[in-house]
Amino acid sequence: MQLDLEKMRDRIKASQWALADIDWDAPGRERVTENPELYAKLKAFMADLMWIEHVGARGFAAMAKKAPNDTLREIYTYFHAEEQRHANAEMALMQRWGMLDGEGLPEPNINIRLVVEWLDAYADEMPLSVLGSVIPMLEITLDGALCKFLLDTVDDPVCHAAFDKINADEARHLGVDFHVLEMLGHGPIYRQTLDMAGRLIDPRLLMGILAYLPLLNRMRDNLVELGLKENKLYEAIAKYKRVGGTPGGRRNPWFQLISRQGAWVIDRKNVFYHAPVDALVRLTGKIPPRLLPQIPSWVHELTWKPTA
Template identity: 35%
Template sequence: MDLNLEGMRDRTAAGQWSVDEFDWSEPIEGAEGLGPRQLKDAGQMLLFVSGLERRAARIFDLCAHYAPDETTREIYRLFYEDEIRHSEAETRLAARLGVEWKDLPRPTRMAFKSMDRLADWEHRNPFVYDMASSSILLFELALDGILIPVLKERIKDPLQNEIFRRIDVDESRHLAMDYWVLDRKGDPETDWRRELPREAREQMRNPSVIRMYAHLGELLLTLLASFGAMAFTVPTVRKLARDPRHLDGYLARVRRIPHKAPNATNVETFKMSMKGLERILKVGDLVFA
């Protein structure tokens, strides 16, 4: 799978935008049929997505830390800025609905804070980089194929629509890079670990893999707990968990990953991520049946 990295960097740089370009005092349109409870649900979903975007920013920051060359590093730094901007925009959209961070379920807030505290540790761990760079595609496809489309359907607000249009453009570049990285990591002719800094290569040879897997399991459980708390307390998310329409589309895109990144099935951490996704879906089937 080929990707022009210089072109990707230039397009991403040219596509930067600011949340300050918009008038956030504009009244909300397209929500006439929604009551206070439904508006609060939409605001909570926006903040949940905002938290996930901030998590994606952490991952791109980690990818920049371990990037093999300056061009790739610049791309990931721009992606980091994209995700921070997306998170801020979604927080402001939620504020227009009268919803703030404190209105999220307490377990969800605690889960995001817990993940934020792990950021420094992640920068020192190439194992987490390996897992994160192999699994971020699954999370970005979920944002692109499930959560954001549901929010678009709930409220037909011109400002929200424009924000999501810009986010979609940014995310299309992120997905292209995600596919390329995953395919390259699985290419039998490419030893991507040799491109890591020497200290990182030495860590990758460290036998303390069990501790690393335990930590990654903690991350997965934390994320699952945050979604579970949302699903039990926010009716819109609970309905989403039961609605096969968006989920089936998401799973179809996941199944097509090897068509776009043929070497993905050679990547052990990607296969681990897929197994983790299967377990999450099984738990969801039991909880929301």
């Protein structure tokens, strides 16, 4: 997937929107608030979704530091802010639906929390090859699948209006994501593989993998708990392999590794993968919150208010 990054940057700049462009008080909120069953499910779901966007935002912030040229750096700077905008818009929907308790932020689940911690501590030190390969996976599976579910389930017009805008942004994000994935596959395979082997013994990256693996399984469990078909998630994971599997993308060993892992996630019968990862999910669930470090200050930038 080759694209002209400069044109893309101009298109991104020309497609900006703000929370104030949406009438958050327009009629239709009762379609969620007066459906108790949906309401309860949606509250936890929206919190997860919002946090996933926030994770994506932090990932892009790290990628902006690694960008090989000014145009890509600028694009990632915009994507960082746009992911934040999505999180803000989702928080505004929660506010509309009365799901925010006072001024406080919704709590993330423990696995998201661990990923946030890891990102904050190490993402800036990770090379573009790692970040540029894993961020599309997160965007396509979590972001993509979760949004799709939301739009299938909720018929509040304001929610649809917001997600029309969010999805248009995400389409551009994926365009750039897969362009970079392809770009990362350039260069001799042996060198890329050696580089990856070197990275894989970096304890910081290993910690990241330990934070990342249970996140996918946790999200799967959450979706099942919400009465969702996990297939939606699996379709999205398969899409990563399909769209990213260009000649260049396939040469990128990180793509190979991540899409292989995606296949393991989809294959519920693969006990060699799921038994330990599910154990990790349970284990992380037992971490007492007081042991976690203080939330990084960038988290407090989230807001549902269109004006400040």
